[in-house]
Amino acid sequence: MQLPELKIGHLKPRFPIVQGGMSIKVSTASLVAAVARCGGIGVIGGTGISLDELREEIRTARRLSQNQGIIGVNIMYAAREFMQLVKTAISERIDVIFTGAGFSREVFNECKQSQTPVVSIVSSSRAAVLAEKSGAAAVVAEGCEAGGHLGTDRSIKEILPEIKSAVKIPVIAAGGITDGYDMAEMIRLGADGVQIATRFLLSEECDVAEEYKQVYLNARPEDVIIVKSPVGLPGRAIRNAFTDLIAAGEAPLAEECSACLRHCSGDYCIKEALLNARDGKVNEGLIFSGANVHKIKSILPVAQIFQNILLEYSLA
Numbered sequence: 001m002q003l004p005e006l007k008i009g010h011l012k013p014r015f016p017i018v019q020g021g022m023s024i025k026v027s028t029a030s031l032v033a034a035v036a037r038c039g040g041i042g043v044i045g046g047t048g049i050s051l052d053e054l055r056e057e058i059r060t061a062r063r064l065s066q067n068q069g070i071i072g073v074n075i076m077y078a079a080r081e082f083m084q085l086v087k088t089a090i091s092e093r094i095d096v097i098f099t100g101a102g103f104s105r106e107v108f109n110e111c112k113q114s115q116t117p118v119v120s121i122v123s124s125s126r127a128a129v130l131a132e133k134s135g136a137a138a139v140v141a142e143g144c145e146a147g148g149h150l151g152t153d154r155s156i157k158e159i160l161p162e163i164k165s166a167v168k169i170p171v172i173a174a175g176g177i178t179d180g181y182d183m184a185e186m187i188r189l190g191a192d193g194v195q196i197a198t199r200f201l202l203s204e205e206c207d208v209a210e211e212y213k214q215v216y217l218n219a220r221p222e223d224v225i226i227v228k229s230p231v232g233l234p235g236r237a238i239r240n241a242f243t244d245l246i247a248a249g250e251a252p253l254a255e256e257c258s259a260c261l262r263h264c265s266g267d268y269c270i271k272e273a274l275l276n277a278r279d280g281k282v283n284e285g286l287i288f289s290g291a292n293v294h295k296i297k298s299i300l301p302v303a304q305i306f307q308n309i310l311l312e313y314s315l316a
């Protein structure tokens with residue numbers, strides 16, 4: 001089966017593969033640049049970092065990719081600094097902006113002026129239609145197999161055909177895709193491209209702590225659970241001492257709250273929990289992960305991950 005051509009506004013990546021944005025500080029410049037160089041779309045996790053940090057990540061990613069390929073940023077609407085982060089990314093001439101976890105009309109107005117394509121992350125055909133009407137260049141259809149915050153409890157295999165038939169803009173499938181066989185299944189179901197995150201975290205270029213990657217490599221299917229997030233959405237993560245504390249209502253609050261979210265339930269500090277995991281304090285951290293992490297058994301260079309996916313796709 002031929003690879004589809006993914007078009008997001010004026011952008012045409014060599015391969016229809018988006019590396020899903022991962023916050024906080026999981027998809028940073030080194031991973032993003034490697035994906036862009038390989039012909040996919042590399043996406044910086046832009047939530048939970050300062051405006052200066054975002055500016056620096058974009059500049060470093062451009063430098064590492066030698067200005068080749070397409071670089072995007074993923075910013076969650078739930079972030080208090082959402083619009084400032086969007087404006088910062090635009091001022092750094094980011095190629096594309098991915099937004100999820102809420103909806104903003106303002107982002108479309110802002111991006112229209114700079115002609116920056118916006119891709120909305122949605123989990124229903126209703127949200128996809130709203131995104132298309134508002135001016136989205138494409139949507140990511142994200143099923144319940146995805147890591148991080150979830151907008152649905154339905155499988156990508158159920159929602160993808162519904163979303164595809166509801167809109168004319170390209171639909172990128174996300175959630176649980178770990179190899180070229182999974183990718184082929186999504187393309188057969190109508191996807192114009194795929195977004196993959198967990199597989200790319202287990203790459204040499206992803207610069208989270210080794211301890212984080214080891215938790216992924218040891219994960220069994222039953223270890224991946226749904227947790228409550230202070231954002232007000234369920235989240236998919238790997239069960240550990242920290243998620244047991246969340247379940248018991250005993251997870252710690254921040255020593256100093258930076259008011260990073262528009263609305264925070266105040267149950268625990270998700271920023272600190274995600275940064276702890278990223279830095280290797282895995283038992284005090286929240287380890288977001290896709291449902292199919294158990295299928296991935298190796299840490300590989302991004303170029304090898306691309307080669308494998310494309311080979312498997314051609315065999316599927």
Ligand SMILES: Cc1cc2nc3c(=O)[nH]c(=O)nc-3n(C[C@H](O)[C@H](O)[C@H](O)COP(=O)(O)O)c2cc1C
Pocket residue numbers: 019020021022023024026045046047074075076099100101121142145146147148149174175176177178195196197198199287288289290291292
């Ligand atoms: C560690 C981690 C962090 C994530 N952070 C974000 C985020 O900040 N914003 C977002 O829209 N999605 C986030 N996601 C979701 C991914 O971008 C992606 O859509 C999803 O994980 C795809 O499923 P997969 O991981 O099974 O490939 C995150 C996922 C993971 C695993």
